[in-house]
Amino acid sequence: MKNAKILYIILIVTLLVGVGCAPVSTPKVEEVPVEEAPVEVKPVVYASIYPMYDFARKIGKDKIDLRLIIPPGAEPHGWEPTAKMMMELEKADVLIYNGAQIEMWIDKVLGSLSNESLIVVEATKGIELLKYSEDDHDHEYEDKDKAKDAHGEYDPHVWLNPIKAIEQANIIKDALIKADEENKEFYENNFNEFAGKLTALDIKFEESLKNRKRDQIVVAHGAFGYMAARYGLQQISISGLSPQEEPSAAKLAELTKKIKEYGIRYIFFETLTSPKLSEMLAIETGASTAVLNPIDGLTAEDMKAGKDYLSIMEENLDILIKALGE
Numbered sequence: 001m002k003n004a005k006i007l008y009i010i011l012i013v014t015l016l017v018g019v020g021c022a023p024v025s026t027p028k029v030e031e032v033p034v035e036e037a038p039v040e041v042k043p044v045v046y047a048s049i050y051p052m053y054d055f056a057r058k059i060g061k062d063k064i065d066l067r068l069i070i071p072p073g074a075e076p077h078g079w080e081p082t083a084k085m086m087m088e089l090e091k092a093d094v095l096i097y098n099g100a101q102i103e104m105w106i107d108k109v110l111g112s113l114s115n116e117s118l119i120v121v122e123a124t125k126g127i128e129l130l131k132y133s134e135d136d137h138d139h140e141y142e143d144k145d146k147a148k149d150a151h152g153e154y155d156p157h158v159w160l161n162p163i164k165a166i167e168q169a170n171i172i173k174d175a176l177i178k179a180d181e182e183n184k185e186f187y188e189n190n191f192n193e194f195a196g197k198l199t200a201l202d203i204k205f206e207e208s209l210k211n212r213k214r215d216q217i218v219v220a221h222g223a224f225g226y227m228a229a230r231y232g233l234q235q236i237s238i239s240g241l242s243p244q245e246e247p248s249a250a251k252l253a254e255l256t257k258k259i260k261e262y263g264i265r266y267i268f269f270e271t272l273t274s275p276k277l278s279e280m281l282a283i284e285t286g287a288s289t290a291v292l293n294p295i296d297g298l299t300a301e302d303m304k305a306g307k308d309y310l311s312i313m314e315e316n317l318d319i320l321i322k323a324l325g326e
């Protein structure tokens with residue numbers, strides 16, 4: 001009722017403003033001479049998932065026209081591009097994607113685009129990838145080959161190791177220079193500044209997690225392999241590499257057993273998927289729940305609040321210190 005009233009007021013105001021302005025502003029526009037100042041043509045850069053977008057933003061800043069392909073709030077695993085997005089990509093200068101099969105749609109899209117000048121960047125190219133491994137990983141699939149086909153055998157969540165994130169940012173920097181050679185120095189300086197912050201973040205993770213009581217983290221989906229490998233943690237994931245994978249009853253029972261065995265105090269959940277399973281395991285084991293964000297994507301609220309890769313990694317570190325130290 002209240003919403004309806006607000007909508008009604010907005011409608012009335014819009015109509016009044018529309019009626020009020022239209023006859024006045026139209027001739028005005030024609031009278032003002034068009035300014036001849038050269039329009040700065042910025043490269044139009046599309047980034048598939050949020051980490052690629054954020055890295056490109058840190059390097060390109062106001063010199064690029066940056067757009068995020070997968071909208072805020074959407075879970076990138078299993079996302080499909082729209083026809084409208086395909087049309088937009090035909091006019092793009094640069095397309096940055098992570099690779100390692102988190103964008104299951106990329107081959108199809110690249111195969112059907114006729115944009116011949118498009119600079120396509122795979123931000124995991126040449127980076128050593130981890131094979132997805134978890135002790136009890138094998139028997140969670142009903143059809144192993146099908147699962148492999150659907151999710152790939154490599155872990156795509158490279159950005160969760162800040163040092164690998166530097167490698168990814170470096171690949172993105174090179175692509176921006178290729179698209180806009182004139183601003184080479186600008187991109188290089190911004191990259192160096194960002195790489196410095198990532199190095200500092202890595203040191204902070206290393207130092208802060210030194211005096212922990214346990215190594216195990218129970219996470220919603222298997223996104224934290226690179227982080228775990230970097231800092232000596234052991235990832236136990238509720239779903240598999242993709243949040244779409246539903247754990248079996250047997251797997252849940254095994255998880256409950258492990259949580260009790262390791263004395264795990266926190267079961268992590270994510271912002272883009274349902275916390276249901278994490279909550280259920282927490283109730284069953286007497287643990288608490290908290291967010292550990294894989295930064296696959298941001299919610300619209302987090303975007304609005306100005307959060308980014310660095311601030312979320314700091315939040316991740318804070319909860320890891322708490323969860324592993326208690």
Ligand SMILES: [Zn+2]
Pocket residue numbers: 077157221223241242243294296
């Ligand atoms: Zn993921």
